[in-house]
Amino acid sequence: MTASFKDCANAVRALAMDAVEAANSGHPGMPMGMADVATVLFHDYLKYDAADPHWPDRDRFVLSAGHGSMLLYASLYLSGYARPTLEDIKNFRQVGSPCAGHPENFELPGVECTTGPLGQGLAMAVGMAMAERHLNAVYDDSIVDHRTWVIAGDGCLMEGINHEAIGLAGHLKLGRLNVFWDDNDITIDGKVSLSSSEDIPARYAATGWHVVECDGHDEASIKAAIDAALADDRPSLIRCKTVIGKGAPTKSGTSGVHGSPLGAEEIAGAREALGWNHPPFVIPDDVRETWLAAGKRGGEANVAWQGRLASHSDKGEFERRMAGDLPDGFSLDDYVAELLADPKKVATRKASEMALGAINDLLPETIGGSADLTGSNNTKTKSTGPLTAEDYAGRYVYYGIREFGMAAAMNGMALHGGVIPYGGTFLVFSDYCRPAIRLSALQHCRVVYVMTHDSIGLGEDGPTHQPIEHVMSLRLVPNLEVWRPCDTIETAEAWQASLEKKDGPSLLALSRQNLPQLRASGGMQAAKGGYRLHAAEAPRRLVLIATGSEVELAVAVREQLEGEGIGADVVSMPCWERFDAQPEGYRADILPSDVLRVSIEAGTTMGWERYTGLDGMRFGLDSFGASGPALRLFEHFGLTAEAIVPQIIERLNA
């Protein structure tokens, strides 16, 4: 027996309010408000197969308003995904349940991305839609032909990143991206009108979007709006007029229903108002069967798709790329061998471009880009033509002055799969990307951040453009590998390691200024994170630990010290996270505790105690920088061999 649309939607409402009540924590208002829209989507439009959540050609659904996670968990459960189970939902927001407070892509296959930090879900969806169009252009309609759907709230639309994301989507004419705006007039502080007077549809229209409206509680109206969206070749904003907490007798339509359990009495009233006479967590058979049938809708299409894939000429390559595997035998050894034969003194940003030249030829899955600093970030190579609305097969994105939007879009591309995104800006503007960098790490996204101009070495642009705290602060982000290579060889090794890291992001901090090639051999030594570049010749009295452009300085310091008969190792430490993962014996050999340990890095010294100990020395910069030529700045801030060597000798003699 087929249940009514109303009952199917009310099942979502009931699970949401009951799970929040059981957890005594959570957000019932949004799921209750958007239950009708979600039901229409999951029953009639979304292309998915609950039995195969990893089907590559499924539509992507992003709950950008992640606090409404129960909307997603209820829909996944009801439509027959293996997880979450009803038990999982009963344990909503408990340690061990995959039904976390906000949706986590690593907890449940049906969760396409981690949301909650507002605005980023929609921005990631833009990246997913870009990946879809790109892969469609590279392959064809027969194996890549799906849509990206988003539910977003006023929070997502008010965040700055919304402007960047929709600007990119409008410019790239991502017509297969459809965003439901849960227009309920409510934010946490109260009415939207408390803080905003914007004409959102007009703003979207001004940004190249198609806008359509519906009554978010009327099945026919929702369908008509979706049909209009499908018929338009621009990205669509579907404005859904809804009542937050729909069904709650006294709290619906108010901010009181947003983020707190309704309470027993209100829930009883809601059950009555909704005509839902079932105990908590009980779904009547007809409702469950109707939902399960919806979850099987895509099964046949999936089978047909499998058939088309089986006979597709690019099957192997498509599967490799969607699995995220690099081609067999991928390596930069040939390129490194060339460097060893013919050393280059170039900025590491240039070294990155050179490495990318080899990489982009070897890996068709890379998609590069820059937030309007292409020539400075050196992110474009000859094999990557522009990805545009006219040519989605291109592999280079002109992201515009949209650092955060770029980072979030790259997350979306990585989550979609089939591509490996990298993108650049100045390191100091990693601050603009930081919320998305964190989500790269949390979501295990292989995204490579190409962050150039990584210290006062950028010179005249001055303090606003000179990173001080950035490298260290990025090292603090869990699951992010931060690289600061010292020359062409280390840069190549950092790139190789970053590409091989399937389960998380990497960030390359690269110099503006030229650096000598310090390495005389290959062998992926940088992959250990830190290693002895030069061993002491005189009896060892200290270890100099440096990164990036300061390895050259450490080598110069060592030379002077050795000249005085003071033996010094130079340790290059391009990646702390990798070094910390080495066995204790290795680490103790590289950083012995019985000699003076000295760090040199043109950034904050705080944090270096980790390797120098409190009795070591730390050379760096704990204030903001200044405007001037790079060499003058290194002098000004005491980062020269002339300034450092006497201090070390004084310490050794103390």
Add this chain to the structure above:
Amino acid sequence: MTASFKDCANAVRALAMDAVEAANSGHPGMPMGMADVATVLFHDYLKYDAADPHWPDRDRFVLSAGHGSMLLYASLYLSGYARPTLEDIKNFRQVGSPCAGHPENFELPGVECTTGPLGQGLAMAVGMAMAERHLNAVYDDSIVDHRTWVIAGDGCLMEGINHEAIGLAGHLKLGRLNVFWDDNDITIDGKVSLSSSEDIPARYAATGWHVVECDGHDEASIKAAIDAALADDRPSLIRCKTVIGKGAPTKSGTSGVHGSPLGAEEIAGAREALGWNHPPFVIPDDVRETWLAAGKRGGEANVAWQGRLASHSDKGEFERRMAGDLPDGFSLDDYVAELLADPKKVATRKASEMALGAINDLLPETIGGSADLTGSNNTKTKSTGPLTAEDYAGRYVYYGIREFGMAAAMNGMALHGGVIPYGGTFLVFSDYCRPAIRLSALQHCRVVYVMTHDSIGLGEDGPTHQPIEHVMSLRLVPNLEVWRPCDTIETAEAWQASLEKKDGPSLLALSRQNLPQLRASGGMQAAKGGYRLHAAEAPRRLVLIATGSEVELAVAVREQLEGEGIGADVVSMPCWERFDAQPEGYRADILPSDVLRVSIEAGTTMGWERYTGLDGMRFGLDSFGASGPALRLFEHFGLTAEAIVPQIIERLNA
């Protein structure tokens, strides 16, 4: 003799191209493109008195496109500001010159704010315009009656923060804010059309702005547009169609003129094309005199204003506030005395609200707010009614879901002077504000960030909402004081210290969960940054160092250890920056190196080596969090006395 408008504008162009050429670094394109607009502004509209750059009722001018710094330096020099001198301009971008690569408010009085990080200048201007309207409402037209002018480029408009900033300005109907958009069709990567297809005027109109257009090289057209802007009571966007690098014979109108010296040949051609036949850095007398006259235009108005102020009934209070001084005898001692008499177990976010209750009654200059988390950040008190378009005298801003926009607006308010802004969001979303927090610090702005939900102690919202790396990463920002108080008393002390710090921002990391009142005495002990909360009773074998909610845990650990006869100090360390500024003797007394030092903080452990040494112990959390009730999470991550005590005993016995 009065020079022609054309010559006056060309003087700006010449200084820009010559200074960039001399520095062999910089951005000639924008100053050359916007020279006409700047000349109209400085000669006919901007209310300023070059002889008195600090005149409180001056118009504020913000060069949001900060890379075009030479436009500003040239205008300030030509109009007769004491600095920059011609010599300063000749030393553009050299160490020691106030003419830094990007404008720095602390280098030159005529520079209202530090710009370069795109989008933030305009967003700060919104804050300046808010402060102006607020002070106008508090005082009156006779002493507060000025405008805020902005020059912004496509970069500023494409950044996400632009959406937040103009949304706030449109909502608050800041009609005295006028933004010139340098519409030159060029970004660094090439044509704007490479990355954007947006209808900017339509977007601004949708956001409550008045939009007017002009030919940015035609004096009459510019004036007509400004006149239209002045006549409208909405904030205005003045679209100026310009040619980037106007005058450069081969490079104008291309991205090639944006960020590099033109070269001798191109400069010669530009001189010819512009009809500017003077050697580098030579300004003919008539041009200089005409500019100097413009710089004196405001002199009479300034004198008249001084007269009105002298007879104003609120003169003393207005001057106190504009000087940024707190009222004589300001202190929270009475409030702290109440707490000592009647201890409270509350979350530190609640303790902050309680302290703010006292503060907001004592300090009429505070303007609070929250990015749509008022009830969670506890930022509103009874004496702060909403600041709205209908009542600018209000002292509480509903910023909406605009964390970055809020932070930048607060910088603008602080820079304007007369108010002390504070605002809240969740600590994890400090990432969204981070670029503006950095500018608070760089610009020496007294802004207080109220960042609540400061650890896994927030519980069920899960990893997206749980700060891990945030407190430590914020400690790395130069000139920012980060506070993580442990109870009501420390929270009050942190507030007092933050308000007393005139020359920089403070950030309060506050708990969601309740915490006992641990302090039994007042005395601003927290102002030392770290202090001994409890001394060992048994012979001291270790020092426990903790912050915020983990001080309670450290006290519990100590109690168990003392029960075993193991003496342990508890050091509360609410502010690292303050502790590091104490004399060495004090620091050595608090953190003696001859006993085990153990840190406990529910965040990243990296960085704590600074106080524990490598032989100490660090308890914390170096992975992302999880979704569950707070107490369960502390258990899950081993942050309980039961988990910690045995490890310490084992270490002591090793």
